[in-house]
Amino acid sequence: MTSAVVPEHPWLLPGALVVPTARSRAHPRRTTRDWIVDSFAFLLSLSWVLYSTADALTPHPTLATRLPYGWMIVADALLGLVCCGLLWFRRRWPLGLAVASLPLTAFSLAAAIPLLIFYFTVVVHRRTAVALAISAAGLVTNFAFGYLRPDPDMSYWAVTVWGVVIAGTVLAWGMFVRARRQLVVSLRERAERAETEQQLRVAQARQLERTRIAREMHDVLAHRISLLSLHAGALEFRPDAPAEEVAKAAGVIRGSAHAALQDLREVIGVLRAETADEEDPQRPQPTLGDLPALIEESRAAGVRVNASDLVAARASVPAAVGRSAYRIVQEGLTNARKHAPGAVVTVNLAGGPSDGLTVEIRNRWPVGGVNAPELPGAGTGLVGITERVTLAGGRLEHGRDDRGDFRLAAWLPWPA
Template sequence: MTRARNVAVDITATVIAVLVALMAAAGGLDNGTLGDGRLLVSLAITVPAIVVLWWRRRYPVGVAIALLVPAALTDMAGGAALIAVFGVAVHRPLRTALWVALLHLLAPVPLSIRYPDPDLQVLGANTLALTIIAGAVAWGTAVRARRELIASLRERAARAEAEARQRAELVRGLERERIAREMHDVLAHRISLISLHAGALEIRDDLSREQVADAGATIRTSAHQAMEELREILGVLRASDREELRPRQGLADLGELVAEAEKAGTTVQLEHRLDGGLPAAVDRTAFRLVQEGLTNARKHAPGVAVRVLLERGDEVHVRVSNPLPDRPAAPALPGTRSGLEGLAERVALAGGRFEHGVRRSDQGAATFTLEAWLPCKG
């Protein structure tokens, strides 16, 4: 499309240059300035000048400089010279176009003095030439500015599209990270229960049939719940409308969580002093803090009592602590610390503070504590 347009413009420019040459020839024959064989010389000069215009787009300044000689020798080359000046204004900076235009304004002056126009005389002819060349430069500069504006808009649109793609990739990455955190939170608890009960069935041979059946039922229930929660998360992941992933559990499910932990053999000392009315994000984050604390205690310090404290002052205070055994147990499941990292990120997003680690009392007893302070204003 661009090539066809350029060819059409070149043909139009050639036709205009030919028409100007014919008009100048007719005028010169009428007023006698092309007598004494000057017509043939002018034709011999003008025809190559018009042909050279086809290279003005590739070499605008070079073509314009080359046409200074024909413009200085005959009026018939004036149209070609004017088109060359216009091409320089279109394809080169204004400063270059101005000095090229000045050269083309001065080059024909000796010819206008040697063969003055009977009607305009020298001053009138050169004033008219100045006006025409100034118009060509102004028009070419306007075309150049328009092309630069269009190119700038296209570049800006391409950049905006690229930035939009980058933002989309970032959003998808954040969504994947969020889904990964949800998968860890909802599955780690269930899988740790399954591992605990399966380990009991493996190493204990003194269990009654009722106890074995009860452990098997717990394993089956936990596995079923884990599969349901995994199916829900994957359903959101596959959803085409990008439905927001909303964890279903909060502090209202705290009693069920504690019951499951105690059923798995963990003693939980719960001090629940919150009276509800918390923002949804704070409610979910507090629940996840307790869930992660119980899961970690079950994995790394099985059989010890876990103390859970939830209270409200200027902030919501959540603390989960458990004493460390004298001989740390090897966890049945490998840990990646992604749970604690995910909790730190959750608390930070909720605008709170998060701490975790081993603390020692004055008597030297070691306690692992997971603690957070969350803003309680909605």
């Protein structure tokens, strides 16, 4: 498997990793840490040039007659100084500098430290194949170094072995640094990807929640407007009604219209994308305990409702189950007012822990078939109720039964 290439890094030593852009790779910018590292590398290399030159100028009787050290020491010192200056450009052209300075490894002792830094930079920032090729070429020149620059205290083979050990150490260190940086890049990408996925999940959850709230508010709004339509229809068919009844109906119409307007504002507020991150606190959701008020509201609007409540342990009804039961009854009453005006609606509730909650709304099928509702609707009320019941793990049935009645029945699980 071919190892990945580590992006050009502005630092020599391991540390925080910055993945540069194309522009920054072409013209890298040095940070404060870059300047510190480069200055340290330059001063270390310069110190080595001065030390090795001074040591070479010290007379060695065993070598005085073997090599013309005078000119070689001066040339080596100058080459070492040039390599020290090139250290400031190693970030931009690491491979080029390493290849150009490769012949110097055959005889230069003063440039040893900057040459090792060039080699280390190539190992860190280039592919393994390139690093191994440079290493192989360096081993070849290492065999010539012992002949051209013999050590007075060590044999040729000892000098050669030490050169191989030093080159292998730099190679191992550079590959470790490169592997560590690759791991950091991989972990950072994984963390960013996980954060992006988490943000996407949060956005989806918010969207689903806003849709759910809007659907519930749609049910409430349809209920309000159906009441308003019913009272307005009564006034239309009984223009000679007593003033007291007209005033009472007008008050109900006004209250229903005001409530419908508030519900409509809430729906628009929930669906407004700009408020996705700062949603207003929602009003308390209805529970099973709010059913009597819902039924009384329908009775006040003129709907004949017969209710039967045989639910045991009402206080222990889960909130989600109670809210679903409320929405089912609300949808059943709304459909009865819209499609079967004047019909008697029967609401039956029964059940208990471990048995589940059964909700049934029944009304007579209107004579002549289902009337076209005076109040247009979206036609998605039963669809929303079916989805709600399914998500709760229950069952829903609706339609005309054997007795000719329209029946909406649901069973909701109620854990013990």
